[in-house]
Amino acid sequence: AQSVTQPDIHITVSEGASLELRCNYSYGATPYLFWYVQSPGQGLQLLLKYFSGDTLVQGIKGFEAEFKRSQSSFNLRKPSVHWSDAAEYFCAVGGQVRAGGGTSYGKLTFGQGTILTVHP
């Protein structure tokens, strides 16, 4: 079964500092990987995705993530954090769903989330 682990429940950084949020996954084949961000009381917004190809993916709001198959990781990074980045971040892995005899990805498994606090 697929699973996602976000080891850090809560991270605090100073504004302008660099950021790395960790994500480790367990999946039997090449995964589809996603990072989402959620502000309090809101839905989730997609930051970036990895399907295949270049293992370093760029997303919105200056975020990037690197897929490392050997480490089963997909860590999210940002070189300089802004106060508006304070939110909860979720890593997700795409699962395999049988559709009409074939297979396709679509069932997401989410990590437990990392809350980011930004100090001025």
Next chain:
Amino acid sequence: DGGITQSPKYLFRKEGQNVTLSCEQNLNHDAMYWYRQDPGQGLRLIYYSQIVNDFQKGDIAEGYSVSREKKESFPLTVTSAQKNPTAFYLCASSVTVNQPQHFGDGTRLSIL
């Protein structure tokens, strides 16, 4: 603007009562999903639908029911069999099952 609309934003349920959460999308997406979010537990999949008139149970379907009679709509009913319904419920959709999911703003359900 295209998007996903969930209503109501806040909902209160009495003991033994069924309630229905609305989810409408105008993105022309085939796939739709319902998640439950509890503090510290991430999102857990309740039901998903790959296409109209079809849906499958997710990881925590007990006490919930859905229908998918129209492409745009995927309502979720929280039945009286769901003993711990207090949570934040999120609806999502995607072009197909293998594409990124777009989320609504959620419905917070509480028990009176």
